[in-house]
Amino acid sequence: MKGFTPFFSVILVALLASEHSATKLNVPRLRLSYKDLLSTNRSSIFSGHHGQLSLTAVFLDEYHDRLFLGGKDVLYSLTLGPVSTESKEIYWPPLPGNREDCVQRGKEPQTECANFVRLLQPYNRTHLLACGTGAFQPMCAFVYVGHRGEHVFTMDPTNVENGRGKVPHDPSLPFASTFSGGELYTGLTADFLGRDSVIFRSMGGRSTMRTETDQKLLHDPKFIAAHLIPDNDDRDNDKVYFFFTEKAMEAGDREGAIHTRVGRVCANDVGGQRVLVNKWSTFIKARLVCSVPGPHGIDTHFNQLEDVFLLRTKDERNPDVYAIFSTISNVFQGFAVCVYRMADIREAFNGPFAHKESPDYQWGAYEGRVPYPRPGV
Structure with missing residues (x-):
C-alpha cells in the first residue's frame, strides 16, 4: 500500500x-584457562590454510555434525564430536578476469579484490548454498556436503550463479x-x-x-x-x-x-x-x-x-x-x-x-x- x-x-x-547485581551475574560458572582446555584432550587447533584463518562466514550444521567456515578465496569443513583434526578445503577464487577488473576500478587487491565468502546456508539435506563477493562481482555456488555421517565436501567451480542481491559487493x-x-x-x-x-x-x-x-x-x-x-x-x-x-x-x-x-x-x-x-x-x-x-x-x-x-x-x-x-x-x-x-x-x-x-x-x-x-x- x-x-x-x-x-x-x-x-x-x-x-x-x-x-551490585551485575557484579554477581558477571561471575562465570566455570573458569578454564587455555592450558587447562588443551589438557582435557577435547579440543584441537585449526589455523586454516598456511596458518591464515581470516573468517568471513561461519555455519554450525548440527544435522551433519559439521562446522563450515568461509574466508578469503576458501571454504572449510570441520567435523564435530570426538576430537578430530580432519578437515576439508575448497579453493574458491573469483572468476577469471574479475580480480583484475576489481583492481582497475580502484579497489584494494588484498583486502577487497578477492572472493570473500559471506553466506553459508543449508540448501537441502546434501547441499550448502555458498555466496561470496567475487572481487566485487558477487557469485554463488552449491556445495555438496553428503549425507549424515559422511564427510564429503566438493564444489563444481564452473557451475557458478550470479550472487547479486544475495551478498554485498563490498x-x-x-x-x-x-x-x-x-x-x-x-x-x-x-x-x-x-x-x-x-x-x-x-x-x-x-x-x-x-x-x-x-x-x-x-x-x-x-x-x-x-x-x-x-x-x-x-x-x-x-x-x-x-x-x-x-x-x-x-x-x-x-x-x-x-x-x-x-x-x-x-x-x-x-x-x-x-x-x-x-x-x-x-x-x-x-x-x-x-x-x-x-x-x-x-x-x-x-x-x-x-x-x-x-x-x-x-x-x-x-x-x-x-x-x-x-x-x-x-x-x-x-x-x-x-x-x-x-x-x-x-x-x-x-x-x-x-x-x-x-x-x-x-x-x-x-x-x-x-x-x-x-x-x-
Missing part, C-alpha cells in the same frame, strides 16, 4: 542489572539473510557503490522481489539479522523480520541520529501493480527501543544494535528476541541486552501508522480510516 508508513511504536523489556558491508522454502530473503546494499539499500527475495520459483528506492523505507540501513517467524498455523501468514539500524528521519531528532528498527514483509507477497511490480507491497517497520526503565532513563537510549538472537520456545510463533545494543551518546557509553516478546512486536505492527501530509509536514499519527486490506498484511 503506497502512501502509508508505519508508526514507529516503542516496544521494550529491558534486562539491565544494577551495579566485503566490509553488513548484511542479513535467512533461507526458507527454497527462497533467500536478504537485507543488503546491492550495488557496486554500496548505496542501493534493499530487502530482496531471490531464488525459488517466484519472481525476485525488492523494496522500493525510497529513503522513508530504508535510510542508510545497517542490517543485523533476519528471521522467518510464523503468525499462526496458516503458513500463508508467515512473516520475515529484519533487524537493522538506520538514520532517523522523524521530526525532532538531531541530524545523524540512529534508530534501531524491526521491519517485516509477508513471505507470500507477490508484489503490487504498476510501479509496484516485483516490489514488496507489505513492507512495514517499527522502532525497537532499548532504554533504562523509569523517568531517569529517558536519555539513556542504546541505539546501536549489535546482534540479535532468537530463543525458540515450544510455540514457534512466539520466540523471545534477545538484542545486544551499544551507545555512543554524549551522556554515557555502555552496552545493554534487551529482550522483546513477539506478541509485543506484533502489537506494534497492528497499531497506528505515521504519515506526512506533504514533504514539508512533520510525521504524525494517521487518523483516517485504515484501508482494507490493512497496509502491511
Whole structure:
C-alpha cells in the first residue's frame, strides 16, 4: 500500500542489572584457562590454510555434525564430536578476469579484490548454498556436503550463479539473510557503490522481489539479522523480520541520529501493480527501543544494535528476541541486552501508522480510516 508508513511504536523489556547485581551475574560458572582446555584432550587447533584463518562466514550444521567456515578465496569443513583434526578445503577464487577488473576500478587487491565468502546456508539435506563477493562481482555456488555421517565436501567451480542481491559487493558491508522454502530473503546494499539499500527475495520459483528506492523505507540501513517467524498455523501468514539500524528521519531528532528498527514483509507477497511490480507491497517497520526503565532513563537510549538472537520456545510463533545494543551518546557509553516478546512486536505492527501530509509536514499519527486490506498484511 503506497502512501502509508508505519508508526514507529516503542516496544521494550529491558534486562539491565544494577551495579551490585551485575557484579554477581558477571561471575562465570566455570573458569578454564587455555592450558587447562588443551589438557582435557577435547579440543584441537585449526589455523586454516598456511596458518591464515581470516573468517568471513561461519555455519554450525548440527544435522551433519559439521562446522563450515568461509574466508578469503576458501571454504572449510570441520567435523564435530570426538576430537578430530580432519578437515576439508575448497579453493574458491573469483572468476577469471574479475580480480583484475576489481583492481582497475580502484579497489584494494588484498583486502577487497578477492572472493570473500559471506553466506553459508543449508540448501537441502546434501547441499550448502555458498555466496561470496567475487572481487566485487558477487557469485554463488552449491556445495555438496553428503549425507549424515559422511564427510564429503566438493564444489563444481564452473557451475557458478550470479550472487547479486544475495551478498554485498563490498566485503566490509553488513548484511542479513535467512533461507526458507527454497527462497533467500536478504537485507543488503546491492550495488557496486554500496548505496542501493534493499530487502530482496531471490531464488525459488517466484519472481525476485525488492523494496522500493525510497529513503522513508530504508535510510542508510545497517542490517543485523533476519528471521522467518510464523503468525499462526496458516503458513500463508508467515512473516520475515529484519533487524537493522538506520538514520532517523522523524521530526525532532538531531541530524545523524540512529534508530534501531524491526521491519517485516509477508513471505507470500507477490508484489503490487504498476510501479509496484516485483516490489514488496507489505513492507512495514517499527522502532525497537532499548532504554533504562523509569523517568531517569529517558536519555539513556542504546541505539546501536549489535546482534540479535532468537530463543525458540515450544510455540514457534512466539520466540523471545534477545538484542545486544551499544551507545555512543554524549551522556554515557555502555552496552545493554534487551529482550522483546513477539506478541509485543506484533502489537506494534497492528497499531497506528505515521504519515506526512506533504514533504514539508512533520510525521504524525494517521487518523483516517485504515484501508482494507490493512497496509502491511
